[in-house]
Amino acid sequence: MSLLELENVTLKFGGLTAVDRLSFSVEEGEVFAIVGPNGAGKSTVFNLISRFYDPFEGTIRFDGQDLLAVKPSGVAAYGVARTFQNIELFEHATVLQNLLVGRHRHHKSNVISELFFTPSVKRQELENREKVEEVIDFLDLQAYRDKMIAGLPYGVRKVVEVARALATDPKLLLLDEPASGLSVEETTDMRWWIDDIRRQMGITVLMVEHDMGLVSGVSDRVLAMADGAKLALGTPAEVQSHPAVIEAYLGK
Ligand code: ADP
Ligand code: MG
Structure with missing residues (x-):
């Protein structure tokens, strides 16, 4: 059984078919890349x-379950975490605070029990702390731990985005x-971080990426898309030498 399976998925925005009867599966433990023109x-x-969107047709299964039956707000608790193409962090909070917020969203806490600070809340707080500190150490962010996001170099923020996603303890990490x-x-x-995340944390990675050096260096398999549909699927070498892929890139 694959960790993630999309079958015949279609999504339209008005007259535009953004995703067109797309099918692919991601296996547990692999790094899978999606490439394609803008x-x-x-x-x-x-x-x-x-x-974020419901498909017009098709199915999406994750970890043996129908993902489309899961409430949008419940996806993180199912073990799917993501980063965004444009970084989305709280600018006026520290690295540590951003990671803790990610954990809080993950474990929906009960307002009443939080008010009275019950033992189970204390235990959860401790667990959140431990997980967040573990991720900070893993991605070598100790020096930035208590620094405000707004003052950090862009390259560090990109790593913090990955850290925030990892802090939710995902089975599948989506990197845009x-x-x-x-x-x-x-x-x-970044290539080595992705490799470590897969090898040491055992997390499956699905990424969208333009840098073919990074894609070839770290991915097991690659899906090339154009106009919402599948052009080619295979190893990085197979996809890069596929005539339809070459044509799609040269044609743009
Ligand atoms: P990519 O990430 O491969 O560059 P996108 O998935 O962002 O492409 O977009 C696919 C197509 O869908 C584009 O033509 C884009 O303009 C369109 N699109 C994406 N999101 C929306 C939206 N929310 N409303 C309308 N059109 C959209
Ligand atoms: Mg994009």
């Missing part, structure tokens, strides 16, 4: 998996253009 529908696929705006050195670092 407007191909890559971010929309992420928005479907994170339940993790290397966009990064320098060559920072892109190499």
Whole structure:
């Protein structure tokens, strides 16, 4: 059984078919990349998996369950976490606070029990702290732990976005253009972070990425999309040499 399975998924915005009868599966433990020209529908696929949109048709299964039956607000608790193409962090909060907020959203707490600070709330707070500190150590963010997001270099913010997603303890991590705006050195670092996340944390990674160096370096399989549909699916080498993929890139 695959961890994630999309079958015949279609989404339209008015007259525009953003995702067109798309099917693919992601296996547990792999790094799977989606590539394609701007407007191909890559971010929309992420928005479907994170339940921002309901597909017009098709099914999405995650971890053996019908993901479309899960409330949009419940997806994180199911084990799906994501980063955004444009960083979405609280600018005037610290790295630590941003990560803790991510954990709070994950465990819906009960207002009454929080008011009275019951033992179970205390236990949850401790667990949140431990998880967040673990992720900060894992991604080498100790130096930035108590710094405000607003003052951090862009490259560090990109890593903090990944950290916030990881702090929710996901089974599947969705990364939307993790290397966009990064320098060559920072892109190499991101590549090793993704590799460590998969190998050491055992988390499955689905990413959208333009940097083919990063895609080839870290992905097991690649899906190339154009106009909402599948062009090719295979190893990075297979996809890069596929005639339809070459044509889609040259034609744009
Ligand atoms: P990609 O991430 O591959 O660049 P997107 O998934 O963002 O592409 O967009 C796919 C297509 O759907 C584009 O033509 C885009 O303009 C359109 N689109 C995306 N989101 C919306 C929306 N909320 N409303 C209308 N059109 C949208
Ligand atoms: Mg996009």
